[in-house]
Amino acid sequence: MTDYSEILKQERNADWRVELRNSVANKDRVTVERVKMTEAEPSERIKSQTCEVNKGLTADEARREASRCMDCVTPTCIEGCPVSINIPKFVKYIEAGKFLQAAATLKEFSALPAVCGRVCPQEKQCEAKCFYTQKMKKEPVAIGYLERFAADFERESGKIQVPKVEKRNGIKIAAIGSGPASLSFAGDMIKFGYDVTVFEALHEIGGVLKYGIPEFRLPNSVVDVELENLRQMGVNFEKNFVVGRTASFDDLKELGYKAFFIGSGAGLPNFMNIPGENLNGVMSSNEYLTRVNLMYANQSDSDTPVLRGKCVAVIGGGNTAMDAVRTSKRLGAERSIIIYRRSRDEMPARLEEIKHAEEEGIEFMNLANPIEYLPNAEGRVAKVRLQRMKLGEPDASGRRKPVPIEGDIVEIDIDIAIVAIGVSPNPLIPACLAGLKMSKWGTIEVNEQTMQSSIPEIFAGGDIVRGGATVILAMGDGRKAAGSMHDYLKNKHNL
Amino acid sequence: MNKIVEKQRLSELVFKFVVEAPMIAKSRKPGNFVILRVGEKGERIPLTIVDSDLEKGTITLIVQNVGASSGKLCVLEAGECITDLVGPLGKATHIFKAGTILAMGGGVGVAPLYPIVEAFKKAGNRVITVIAARNKDLLILEKEMREYSDELIVMTDDGSYGKKGLITEGAEEVIKREKVNECIAIGPAIMMKFAAQLTKKYDIPTQVSLNTIMVDGTGMCGACRVTVNGETKFTCVDGPEFNAHQIDFDEMLQRLRAYKNEEDQAKKK
Ligand SMILES: Cc1cc2nc3c(=O)[nH]c(=O)nc-3n(C[C@H](O)[C@H](O)[C@H](O)COP(=O)(O)OP(=O)(O)OC[C@H]3O[C@@H](n4cnc5c(N)ncnc54)[C@H](O)[C@@H]3O)c2cc1C
Ligand code: SF4
Ligand code: FES
Numbered sequence: 001m002t003d004y005s006e007i008l009k010q011e012r013n014a015d016w017r018v019e020l021r022n023s024v025a026n027k028d029r030v031t032v033e034r035v036k037m038t039e040a041e042p043s044e045r046i047k048s049q050t051c052e053v054n055k056g057l058t059a060d061e062a063r064r065e066a067s068r069c070m071d072c073v074t075p076t077c078i079e080g081c082p083v084s085i086n087i088p089k090f091v092k093y094i095e096a097g098k099f100l101q102a103a104a105t106l107k108e109f110s111a112l113p114a115v116c117g118r119v120c121p122q123e124k125q126c127e128a129k130c131f132y133t134q135k136m137k138k139e140p141v142a143i144g145y146l147e148r149f150a151a152d153f154e155r156e157s158g159k160i161q162v163p164k165v166e167k168r169n170g171i172k173i174a175a176i177g178s179g180p181a182s183l184s185f186a187g188d189m190i191k192f193g194y195d196v197t198v199f200e201a202l203h204e205i206g207g208v209l210k211y212g213i214p215e216f217r218l219p220n221s222v223v224d225v226e227l228e229n230l231r232q233m234g235v236n237f238e239k240n241f242v243v244g245r246t247a248s249f250d251d252l253k254e255l256g257y258k259a260f261f262i263g264s265g266a267g268l269p270n271f272m273n274i275p276g277e278n279l280n281g282v283m284s285s286n287e288y289l290t291r292v293n294l295m296y297a298n299q300s301d302s303d304t305p306v307l308r309g310k311c312v313a314v315i316g317g318g319n320t321a322m323d324a325v326r327t328s329k330r331l332g333a334e335r336s337i338i339i340y341r342r343s344r345d346e347m348p349a350r351l352e353e354i355k356h357a358e359e360e361g362i363e364f365m366n367l368a369n370p371i372e373y374l375p376n377a378e379g380r381v382a383k384v385r386l387q388r389m390k391l392g393e394p395d396a397s398g399r400r401k402p403v404p405i406e407g408d409i410v411e412i413d414i415d416i417a418i419v420a421i422g423v424s425p426n427p428l429i430p431a432c433l434a435g436l437k438m439s440k441w442g443t444i445e446v447n448e449q450t451m452q453s454s455i456p457e458i459f460a461g462g463d464i465v466r467g468g469a470t471v472i473l474a475m476g477d478g479r480k481a482a483g484s485m486h487d488y489l490k491n492k493h494n495l
Numbered sequence: 496m497n498k499i500v501e502k503q504r505l506s507e508l509v510f511k512f513v514v515e516a517p518m519i520a521k522s523r524k525p526g527n528f529v530i531l532r533v534g535e536k537g538e539r540i541p542l543t544i545v546d547s548d549l550e551k552g553t554i555t556l557i558v559q560n561v562g563a564s565s566g567k568l569c570v571l572e573a574g575e576c577i578t579d580l581v582g583p584l585g586k587a588t589h590i591f592k593a594g595t596i597l598a599m600g601g602g603v604g605v606a607p608l609y610p611i612v613e614a615f616k617k618a619g620n621r622v623i624t625v626i627a628a629r630n631k632d633l634l635i636l637e638k639e640m641r642e643y644s645d646e647l648i649v650m651t652d653d654g655s656y657g658k659k660g661l662i663t664e665g666a667e668e669v670i671k672r673e674k675v676n677e678c679i680a681i682g683p684a685i686m687m688k689f690a691a692q693l694t695k696k697y698d699i700p701t702q703v704s705l706n707t708i709m710v711d712g713t714g715m716c717g718a719c720r721v722t723v724n725g726e727t728k729f730t731c732v733d734g735p736e737f738n739a740h741q742i743d744f745d746e747m748l749q750r751l752r753a754y755k756n757e758e759d760q761a762k763k764k
Contacts, residue, residue, distance in 0.1 A: 305757035
């Protein structure tokens with residue numbers, strides 16, 4: 001990407017950047033302490049499923065935090081970002097008080113900055129590569145908070161810029177699934193001038209952003225604004241439409257669709273296949289979160305029920321596990337416990353979610369793995385038997401592998417168990433597309449540069465290609481696929 | 496939004512709806528179901544597609560008013576709309592020429608059985624159908640079933656119509672009388688359990704269609720888990736039809752009660 005580093009250099013040399021850089025000495029910049037995010041009080045926020053925990057930065061806080069960034073010659077933070085956002089540029093716009101320009105910069109790279117600012121694992125990405133972290137062993141610039149600030153500022157200012165779209169070229173394109181992968185794909189394709197329809201199986205648009213990630217971490221209203229933007233740009237949304245069932249790919253081709261992007265996600269919940277897992281009271285995190293986030297089962301006027309336990313055990317250490325366990329606290333559990341087979345250091349969840357969970361009184365039973373669920377007289381789960389673990393040698397993922405401590409087994413009393421040990425790719429689409437090349441993990445195989453599958457007019461991205469991954473990677477895939485599908489169609493249709 | 500074009504009361508608690516859904520009408524096969532939702536806070540409820548009309552672009556659903564959610568649907572009238580409707584879901588029934596088919600339908604289970612009986616008949620089988628209900632007033636689709644059955648036996652628990660007795664009694668008479676190649680049974684879980692026991696005794700391959708709890712119906716949540724041949728399956732995508740002799744019915748009956756306390760509380764409100 002020599003081109004990009006050239007552009008970065010040129011932009012860094014813009015007059016306003018040079019002036020801003022020289023206005024404060026670096027030795028002063030580094031003395032500023034990293035901003036603390038204002039948070040809702042733990043005792044208050046656990047009373048509500050919708051109270052967002054992080055309150056966002058004020059304009060003063062954001063500018064001060066942005067002033068910590070030294071606008072490095074080699075901005076390593078960008079290497080940490082899966083979509084290579086021009087981080088110093090948007091940060092410096094914030095320092096300069098030009099918040100709308102900061103938001104516009106973000107949007108050149110990311111379709112949903114308000115979402116990514118909230119849910120990206122920054123401590124493993126951009127902020128891990130920040131000069132402060134790498135060279136000074138200090139707390140990194142709060143890139144995630146700043147991203148969220150700029151995007152929220154734009155949204156709340158009511159001055160959202162609906163991007164310009166090219167003249168319609170009349171070519172119909174379908175995106176399957178409405179998670180971040182498809183949404184970012186659709187946003188780009190509509191800009192290029194295509195007729196874009198997004199098909200979604202559920203009755204809500206947004207994929208995991210709606211049915212999975214809870215309101216206290218990502219308010220639906222934030223996602224809805226982005227969806228409204230896409231609608232205004234001309235994207236069609238067809239909900240309650242299962243591609244492969246409601247209509248086949250052939251049916252869609254007959255309706256005039258020329259190319260397809262599959263962003264159907266990794267929706268299939270994994271279970272451990274241990275005794276008692278089908279007892280009442282044991283369920284997947286997807287079921288639990290869907291009942292609450294998609295069906296509003298926590299609200300009294302909802303027809304969908306949800307179990308409310310006194311003692312809820314959540315199995316797993318990822319974001320999904322944190323979302324489920326914190327939801328259970330909000331639904332009134334007295335004890336909410338994370339059961340994880342490795343230690344805190346290996347947890348795949350965002351650091352911030354673990355911290356918030358701890359503040360909310362979530363108990364952590366690390367180095368423990370369920371081996372059986374035991375019922376009460378009514379056949380509901382009443383206990384979980386746990387095998388205690390210790391950490392052994394690192395495994396393929398580089399994390400130390402948990403091994404059982406022979407004979408060290410404990411039982412704890414629970415009334416709900418939520419299994420959040422990962423998801424597998426949704427098998428529905430592959431099952432109905434003969435000739436689509438799949439991996440042995442059930443993901444769709446694509447050319448990594450173009451996201452094109454073994455069937456030329458079919459592209460794919462997000463979790464259906466990667467297995468359970470992240471929002472930003474899904475969005476990156478969607479953009480990449482849009483770019484290369486555009487090239488493919490230009491050739492094919494002589495545009 | 497899908498418009499209801501026709502509504503008919505089949506018995507005290509059972510209603511038939513003909514609903515506009517042209518795409519589903521075209522792609523559905525016997526054994527498929529839909530999931531629908533009434534109102535913004537409505538529950539997602541699965542219903543088997545009983546029939547479809549390609550020309551009119553409609554599907555037929557039959558629903559028994561048993562709880563808050565089915566109740567919300569049952570008060571809708573022709574001309575009104577169903578908030579959300581998605582399908583066809585689930586695997587289609589494996590229809591083939593088996594010889595003699597014995598079809599058993601209990602209660603509102605007669606409705607999902609109907610398209611299957613029709614398909615087996617059209618595939619050239621001899622079809623003997625046994626339908627049952629608690630009493631005469633609760634019996635549905637008798638006339639329609641008769642059309643596609645070489646023989647129709649009606650059973651009621653109280654003897655108010657047809658023969659008095661359980662559906663399995665009617666079925667066993669047939670099995671004793673003549674060679675049956677394949678059975679299919681749909682109805683309350685407890686009825687399917689006993690039907691499975693009966694046909695196992697006579698070693699007749701049997702399919703049942705399970706009505707587990709569901710949320711999404713697309714394989715995403717696992718609420719519909721059932722144990723088949725010792726393995727966990729998702730009813731909505733791996734079924735709804737399974738080999739009756741491999742199902743852990745006791746577990747299934749238990750799982751149907753998963754939200755009983757919550758539902759009882761909702762009823763009190
Ligand atoms: C609870 C939870 C918390 C998470 N937290 C984070 C986090 O903090 N940070 C982060 O980066 N990532 C997080 N993730 C992961 C992240 O959400 C996913 O990686 C991302 O959403 C994947 O996007 P996608 O577009 O590939 O698919 P999805 O968001 O999964 O969307 C796929 C959509 O396709 C639909 N679909 C499937 N098949 C069909 C079909 N045949 N026809 C029509 N529609 C279909 C599905 O209904 C679904 O709505 C979390 C995931 C979960 C479950
Ligand atoms: S998109 Fe994610 S990784 Fe990239 S700069 Fe923003 S927070 Fe960091
Ligand atoms: S109903 Fe959710 S997986 Fe079957």
